[in-house]
Amino acid sequence: MLADPRSILKSVFGYDSFRGRQRDIIEHVTSGHHAFVLMPTGGGKSLCYQIPALVRPGIGLVISPLIALMEDQVAALRQAGVKAAALNSRLWGAEKDLLWRDIAESELDLLYMAPETLLKGENLDRLKSAQLSLIAIDEAHCVSQWGHDFRPEYRALSCLADLFPRVPRIALTATADAPTRAEIVEHLNIGAQNSFISGFDRPNIRYGVAEKTSTMQQMLRFLEPRKGESGIVYCLSKRKTEDIAATLNAHGFTALPYHAGMEMKAREANQRRFQHEQGLIMVATIAFGMGIDKPDVRFVLHADLPASVEAFYQETGRAGRDGLPAETLMLYGAEDIALRRRFIDESEASDARKRT
Known part of the structure; x- marks a missing residue:
C-alpha cells in the first residue's frame, strides 16, 4: 500500500x-x-x-x-x-x-x-x-x-x-x-x-416538530409527498412498528417493520432490503439504525418522543448522509412525556443524571 x-x-x-x-x-x-x-x-x-x-x-x-x-x-x-x-x-x-x-x-x-x-x-x-x-x-x-x-x-x-x-x-x-x-x-x-x-450542525437537514393531534393522519400528510423516497419511522413499541408498517403498506407505501422481538434472520433481511432498495420505509424501534450507512435516507419521522436529545440527534442523523436536503418530523404528546419521565424515574441512574 x-x-x-x-x-x-x-x-x-x-x-x-x-x-x-x-x-x-x-x-x-x-x-x-x-x-x-x-x-x-x-x-x-x-x-x-x-x-x-x-x-x-x-x-x-x-x-x-x-x-x-x-x-x-x-x-x-x-x-x-x-x-x-x-x-x-x-x-x-x-x-x-x-x-x-x-x-x-x-x-x-x-x-x-x-x-x-x-x-x-x-x-x-x-x-x-x-x-x-x-x-x-x-x-x-x-x-x-x-x-x-x-x-x-x-x-x-x-x-x-x-x-x-x-x-x-x-x-x-x-x-x-x-x-x-x-x-x-x-x-x-x-x-x-x-x-x-467537531460541531454537530447538519445544515442539509430540516427539523420539524409538532404536537400530536391525530398521529396517523399527521404521518400520512408528511409522507404522501415523499412516496418513492427512502426513510425511517421510529416508534416506541414493537407492536406500534407492526401496526404502522401495515397501515403504510395499505396506503401504497413499501414499509417494513424492525424490532428486537423479530427473529434475527427476518430483521437482517429487512435491514438488507432497506440498505439496497430504493423508496423503502423502515418502521422501527431504536433497535434499528446504529451505524446504518445508507446515504440517500431522505426523511426520519419520530412517531413518539425520543429518549434524549442525543438519541434524537443520532436517529435524525441517519437522514441526508449524501449531503442533499433531508427532512425530519418529531411528533410528541403529553403521554410521551409522562412515559419518558417514568422511564427516567425507574432507571438506576444517579439523581444528578436523572435531572440531566
Whole structure:
C-alpha cells in the first residue's frame, strides 16, 4: 500500500481532499497517538481509522457492534482493493482457519470484529501475537453506562490498554454529551488531550416538530409527498412498528417493520432490503439504525418522543448522509412525556443524571 495518506484518499477512496479535521486526526493516529473523535453523522469518521491502518504496518482492528454493518463495510473496502475481513459467529471451519492464517501472516489491512467475539480469551490470545497497526472502537458511545446505546461488552474493552499497550486506540462516535465523552476517554484510557471534537450542525437537514393531534393522519400528510423516497419511522413499541408498517403498506407505501422481538434472520433481511432498495420505509424501534450507512435516507419521522436529545440527534442523523436536503418530523404528546419521565424515574441512574 502507498504510505501517503493523501494519495490513499484519492487512489483507494476516490476523494480529492480531506474534510473538516480528518487530516489532523489521520496524522495524529498515524504517528502512533490515541484519539477520541466526535464527528457528525456522515462526516467521514471511518476514513479516520481506515487510512492510518493502510499507512501503518500491520492490521487495523476495528470493533463494530453489528454483523450486518461489518459485512457491508468489508464488501465496500474489498471493492476498493483493500484487504479486509470480518471475524464473527458466521465464520466456521476451514474459512475461519484460513482467516486466522491471514491474520498471523499480516495478510490483511483491516479486520472487523464485534466486541463479544474479540473478548473471547482464545481470540485475544491469538491477536496478541499478531501485528496490529491500530485498534478502532466504532460507535464508542456504547461504552457509556448512561449513553442511550449502552452495551456491557463495550464496557469490557477497557482491557485493551493493558493487552496492547503500544497499539494506538481510536474511539469514534457521532453523538456524546460532555459526561459521556469524559467517560469514554477515561474508560478506554485515551487521554483527554487526544480529543477531536467537531460541531454537530447538519445544515442539509430540516427539523420539524409538532404536537400530536391525530398521529396517523399527521404521518400520512408528511409522507404522501415523499412516496418513492427512502426513510425511517421510529416508534416506541414493537407492536406500534407492526401496526404502522401495515397501515403504510395499505396506503401504497413499501414499509417494513424492525424490532428486537423479530427473529434475527427476518430483521437482517429487512435491514438488507432497506440498505439496497430504493423508496423503502423502515418502521422501527431504536433497535434499528446504529451505524446504518445508507446515504440517500431522505426523511426520519419520530412517531413518539425520543429518549434524549442525543438519541434524537443520532436517529435524525441517519437522514441526508449524501449531503442533499433531508427532512425530519418529531411528533410528541403529553403521554410521551409522562412515559419518558417514568422511564427516567425507574432507571438506576444517579439523581444528578436523572435531572440531566
